[in-house]
Every structure is written in structure tokens, then in C-alpha cells.
Amino acid sequence: VPVGGVQTDIYGFETDINWSADIRGVVNVATVDFLRRENSVNFFVTAGYGLVNYSATRNPAGGGGEEFVYKYGDGGVDDNKTQPYVPIGAGVKFRVSDRVSFNLGYTVHFVDTDDFNGLPDELKNYTKDKFAYGYGGLEFSLGSSAKPSLDWVNPLALMYDELKDPSLRQEVEALKNRVANVEKSIEDLKKDSDGDGVSDQFDKCPGTPAGTAVDGSGCPLPKAPEPVAASSVTGFETIQFEFNSSVLKTEAYPTLDKLSSVLRENGGKVTANGYASSEGTAAYNVKLSKDRANSVKTYLVNSGVSASQVVTKGNGEANPIASNDTEEGRIQNRRVETTRN
Structure with missing residues (x-):
């Protein structure tokens, strides 16, 4: 591809492009249309990066004299030179069919050199050279015919079609039903008749x-049991416990305080017999009843009673004082009884 012209009143030049190769991206700028579903005309811009191989020939202006082939490289030994360039272009395409369009465009190639025209150093202005051309031709889109060419796809129309798709509506309705079921389940969980x-x-x-x-x-x-009057507390009243617990209740403190006073003032020994209701295994209930008796002993020891004055026993489910078939009876059976030795 020759390009050329008169650079000065002395020299003309002609540059032959031996080959060029580049990769370009294309941006369609007119596919979105709010008024029509499809367009027959589309505008586009292109940009890319490539390499060009060229050779330049100088000749005197006016056609006289001998031509001079410009030499490149160190010492001027090469007739050809390869340089990078950036192609920038714009154009318009006309739709012929779904897969064919007629294109008109114009592209400017910015070459990364100042010797594309082959001028000698004394005539260079040391700015990057460029060349351009216009073109026209047919463009064929490859690929599956089942999918539309992106050159003619209107995104707004595509979105509208997807929203009108019956299967999408069915999915939305199914999602609404699932949400309604979840909300009903939550309401059922919250219901307190x-x-x-x-x-x-x-x-x-x-x-x-x-x-x-x-x-x-x-x-x-x-x-809760009625509180025992302070004046009638003997220290040997039954001490109750919560289900599966060996923690002393606060209402047991007056009884234990009285028992502690009796033991510290009068001496002697007592046995704390722990019991449990019938829930759980027999082995577990023996351990639980022993823990309850030990809770009583710990309280007495902490209040000043000698540990040797208190003996503990765990009797498990033995010797119930009420039926274990009712909750009221089981409450009474969760206890510790203290007796003098």
C-alpha cells in the first residue's frame, strides 16, 4: 500500500506498507433505542494495537532526478522497518440481514516513529507520523444462527422480552408462594393462644x-411453700430443691441457720439424707441426692459447724414422701432431711 506526498519543495516520498497486523476492539454506540425494537443503522468506534512493516522511497519534487531508497537501522543498511502503531477509527454499518452488514469507516494509524516518510534527519520535525484511509465493505457475522448478532441487539428490548417471559412469571409466583409459606410458619411459631x-x-x-x-x-x-415463722423454726425442717438441681433455695437459709446455731451451741452430730424424684436413672438420682446432702453440709460448715458433725447420705429415689406420678408429689420428693445421730 503506497502512501506519499511532498514534504518540502525539494523532496517527495512514497512509503510502501509491506504488511501490517493488529488487534482491534469494536464498540457499538447506537444499539440502545427507546423507540424501536430493532435498528437498521448502527455507529461504531474502533481502537487497537498492531505492527506495520514498511519501506520508503524519496525522489526529487517535480519528477526529476533519481529515486533514493531510504535506509533504516544503524548505519542505514535496511530497506524495511517494522514499528508498532495504534489504529483509531469510526464508522457506520447498514443492516443487510441478521448476519450481513455493509460498513463504511475511516481509520487513522498513529505510528510510533518519525521516519515513516523516509525524510532525512535534517528535514524531520520529530513528531510521530500517521497515515489514514477510508473503506467500505461487507461484514459477515460468524457463530450459531440460534443466537442473535450483538451488532443488532437492543438491550432494552431484550430486557422487556425477558420480563414478559411466562416462565419467569411462573418462577416469580412460585417464589411469592414460598415466601408466603415461610411467613405463615413464622406466624404459627409466634402464636400463643x-x-x-x-x-x-x-x-x-x-x-x-x-x-x-x-x-x-x-x-x-x-x-412456693409458705415461709416458716422464725419463732417456730427448729432447724430440722425438710429442705426442698428444684428439678435436677442441688442448689439451695433462699427459703432454706433460715432452717439451716437455726441448725447451725444448734450444732455450734450444743454440739452433737446430724445426718443429712438426700433424696430425688423418680425422673432419670437410679444411679443418676443417687448421685443427685448425694450432691443435695453435700450442699447442706457445705452451708453448715461455712457457717462455723465442724465438718465432722455432719454426715451425708444419698438415697436416690428411696423413701418417697409423696407419689412420683404427679408433679406435686415429685416436688416434695426432691429434698434433704436432717436427723440427729
Whole structure:
């Protein structure tokens, strides 16, 4: 491809492009259309990077004299030279069919050199050279015919079609139903018919009368025993415990304080017999009843009683004082009894 011209009133030049290769990106700038689903005209811009191999020939202006082939390289030994360049272009394409378009464009090539025109050093202005050309031709899009060419796809129309797709609507409706089911399940979990603060799903005693104090399972709490009058406390009253617990209740303190006073003032020994209700295994209940007796002993020792004055025994489920078939009876059986030795 020859390009040339008159640089001064002395020299002309002609540059032959032996070969060039580049990679370009294309940006379509007119595919979005708010008024029409499809366009027949599209504008585009291109940019890329490549290499060009060229040779330049100088000749005197006006056609007289001999031509001079410009020499490149150190010492001027090469007729050809390869340099990088950047092609920048713009154009318009006209739709012929889904896969064919007619293109018109113009591209400027910015070459990374100042000797593309073959001028001698004394005539160079030391700016990068460039060359340009216009073109026209047919463009064929390759690929599967089942997919549309991106050159003519209107994103707005594509989005509209997807939103109108019946299968998408079905998926949305199915999602709404799933959300509704989840919301119903949450409401069921929150439902508390008897208003005791425990939801129906976890309420083991539904229909509790309003105002009744309940435990975590929704069952009424046992009524606290009436406090023993200080004047009638002997120190040998039965000491009650919560279910599966060996922790002393605060209402047991007056009894234990009285027992501690009796032992410290009068001496002697006592036996703390621990018991359990029938829940759990026999072996576990023996251990639990022993722990309850030890809790009594620990309290007495901490209050000044000698450890040798208190003997502890764990009797497990033995010797119940009430039926283990009812909660009221089981509450009474969770106890420690103290007796003089």
C-alpha cells in the first residue's frame, strides 16, 4: 500500500506498507433505542494495537532526478522497518440481514516513529507520523444462527422480552408462594393462644388460665411453700430443691441457720439424707441426692459447724414422701432431711 506526498519543495516520498497486523476492539454506540425494537443503522468506534512493516522511497519534487531508497537501522543498511502503531477509527454499518452488514469507516494509524516518510534527519520535525484511509465493505457475522448478532441487539428490548417471559412469571409466583409459606410458619411459631408467653408449638400445657405463672414449657410453676415463722423454726425442717438441681433455695437459709446455731451451741452430730424424684436413672438420682446432702453440709460448715458433725447420705429415689406420678408429689420428693445421730 503506497502512501506519499511532498514534504518540502525539494523532496517527495512514497512509503510502501509491506504488511501490517493488529488487534482491534469494536464498540457499538447506537444499539440502545427507546423507540424501536430493532435498528437498521448502527455507529461504531474502533481502537487497537498492531505492527506495520514498511519501506520508503524519496525522489526529487517535480519528477526529476533519481529515486533514493531510504535506509533504516544503524548505519542505514535496511530497506524495511517494522514499528508498532495504534489504529483509531469510526464508522457506520447498514443492516443487510441478521448476519450481513455493509460498513463504511475511516481509520487513522498513529505510528510510533518519525521516519515513516523516509525524510532525512535534517528535514524531520520529530513528531510521530500517521497515515489514514477510508473503506467500505461487507461484514459477515460468524457463530450459531440460534443466537442473535450483538451488532443488532437492543438491550432494552431484550430486557422487556425477558420480563414478559411466562416462565419467569411462573418462577416469580412460585417464589411469592414460598415466601408466603415461610411467613405463615413464622406466624404459627409466634402464636400463643393462652397468652402465657410460650408459643403453642412449645407449650406442653395449653389452655393455662390467664395470669398463671408458667415455666419454659408453658406449665404452671409450683406454688412456693409458705415461709416458716422464725419463732417456730427448729432447724430440722425438710429442705426442698428444684428439678435436677442441688442448689439451695433462699427459703432454706433460715432452717439451716437455726441448725447451725444448734450444732455450734450444743454440739452433737446430724445426718443429712438426700433424696430425688423418680425422673432419670437410679444411679443418676443417687448421685443427685448425694450432691443435695453435700450442699447442706457445705452451708453448715461455712457457717462455723465442724465438718465432722455432719454426715451425708444419698438415697436416690428411696423413701418417697409423696407419689412420683404427679408433679406435686415429685416436688416434695426432691429434698434433704436432717436427723440427729
